[in-house]
Amino acid sequence: MSQQHLPQIPSELLPSDGRFGAGPSKVRPESVDMIVAHSKDILGTSHRQKPVKDLVGAVQRNLAELLGLPDDYRIVLGNGGATAFWDAATFSLVEQRALHLVYGEFGRKFADATLAAPFLEESVIIEAEVGSAPEPVASPLADLIAFPHNETSTGVMVDPRRPDNSQDSLMVIDGTSAAGGIDFDISQTDVYYLSAQKGLGADGGLWLASFSPAAIERVERITQNERWIPAFLSLKLAIDNSAESQSYNTPALATLLMIEAQLSWMLSIGGLAACAARSARSAEIIYRWAEQHPLAAPFVEDPLLRSPVVATIDFDHQVDAERLAALLRANGIVDVEPYRKLGRNQLRISLFPAIDPDDVEALTESIDWLLENGELIR
Numbered sequence: 102m103s104q105q106h107l108p109q110i111p112s113e114l115l116p117s118d119g120r121f122g123a124g125p126s127k128v129r130p131e132s133v134d135m136i137v138a139h140s141k142d143i144l145g146t147s148h149r150q151k152p153v154k155d156l157v158g159a160v161q162r163n164l165a166e167l168l169g170l171p172d173d174y175r176i177v178l179g180n181g182g183a184t185a186f187w188d189a190a191t192f193s194l195v196e197q198r199a200l201h202l203v204y205g206e207f208g209r210k211f212a213d214a215t216l217a218a219p220f221l222e223e224s225v226i227i228e229a230e231v232g233s234a235p236e237p238v239a240s241p242l243a244d245l246i247a248f249p250h251n252e253t254s255t256g257v258m259v260d261p262r263r264p265d266n267s268q269d270s271l272m273v274i275d276g277t278s279a280a281g282g283i284d285f286d287i288s289q290t291d292v293y294y295l296s297a298q299k300g301l302g303a304d305g306g307l308w309l310a311s312f313s314p315a316a317i318e319r320v321e322r323i324t325q326n327e328r329w330i331p332a333f334l335s336l337k338l339a340i341d342n343s344a345e346s347q348s349y350n351t352p353a354l355a356t357l358l359m360i361e362a363q364l365s366w367m368l369s370i371g372g373l374a375a376c377a378a379r380s381a382r383s384a385e386i387i388y389r390w391a392e393q394h395p396l397a398a399p400f401v402e403d404p405l406l407r408s409p410v411v412a413t414i415d416f417d418h419q420v421d422a423e424r425l426a427a428l429l430r431a432n433g434i435v436d437v438e439p440y441r442k443l444g445r446n447q448l449r450i451s452l453f454p455a456i457d458p459d460d461v462e463a464l465t466e467s468i469d470w471l472l473e474n475g476e477l478i479r
């Protein structure tokens with residue numbers, strides 16, 4: 102796109118911050134300030150000494166408070182992000198067989214991990230069309246039930262609730278993009294895991310997870326059995342290290358500082374309920390705009406499944422949504438392209454707590470302006 106034909110959105114319509122990506126997502130300047138503030142007493146110091154262990158301890162405590170963690174649950178952390186956690190869970194949490202609800206790419210990736218494990222029975226997969234979701238169910242065959250709280254690839258949310266007859270099945274929920282932006286009852290889960298570059302507005306590379314006593318007991322039992330578990334993926338080692346506010350190997354200290362800054366901010370504005378309300382306000386703005394627009398519509402038809410943290414908006418076939426995303430990008434509004442494998446005429450817009458609802462409003466105005474002036478109608 103050459104500079105001179107570039108339609109320039111009037112500056113008074115533009116959002117104050119143009120980052121609407123679903124991960125990495127907007128990092129608040131205060132989180133970066135936190136890194137600078139600790140450039141000499143945390144950065145470049147040992148993760149086995151008190152200053153960093155205190156920081157990890159604060160992250161554990163504040164995440165527990167944000168999630169409303171029951172007293173006997175534990176916050177565990179390790180390196181490698183949610184993707185590494187899928188492999189770790191495959192080794193350390195599935196006893197014989199997993200059951201996965203699949204309604205998009207992220208749920209499928211965990212399912213693929215347990216399906217490929219030669220030491221497990223074939224996973225039960227319950228699938229729904231993208232844009233919808235299956236009801237959570239249990240199976241007497243499965244000892245673990247897994248699904249994403251928010252399916253980031255499609256913008257579908259499923260409330261984590263123990264299904265009927267789930268008895269000894271562990272509820273292992275992917276909270277990567279939901280955490281911090283959707284209120285829920287964590288006691289309905291045994292493991293709730295996340296990466297820090299989405300709702301926590303930090304950076305990638307770490308995973309954090311809450312573990313119920315049943316989940317810890319499961320890990321202990323599997324670890325005592327014959328199964329070979331690579332040390333890096335051993336949840337037993339992660340649990341033991343986390344009990345000392347450490348990780349098995351070296352974590353990114355700057356990321357921990359950003360997580361702590363974001364958690365402190367989230368608690369200061371009123372915790373999970375307030376953060377969820379902020380995302381819900383952004384969601385109301387974007388979905389109402391799409392519903393009322395003759396050329397746009399929410400991709401997720403059922404309002405109960407529509408995510409309050411990642412909105413997927415379909416455009417009429419006359420609109421070139423790819424060009425729309427490119428023009429937005431050229432105007433400093435970035436990462437609203439749809440999930441690459443979904444292949445729809447769509448924008449995906451994140452509504453994490455860090456994102457100002459006024460900026461979501463400004464985004465709709467910027468899109469309206471481009472639909473008028475951007476030669477987007479084919």
Ligand SMILES: *Cc1c(COP(=O)(O)O)cnc(C)c1O
Pocket residue numbers: 124181182183184185207249251252253275276277278296297299305306
């Ligand atoms: C982004 C995402 C992941 C993968 O996170 P990584 O940190 O890249 O491993 C997993 N699950 C969900 C729901 C996600 O949104």
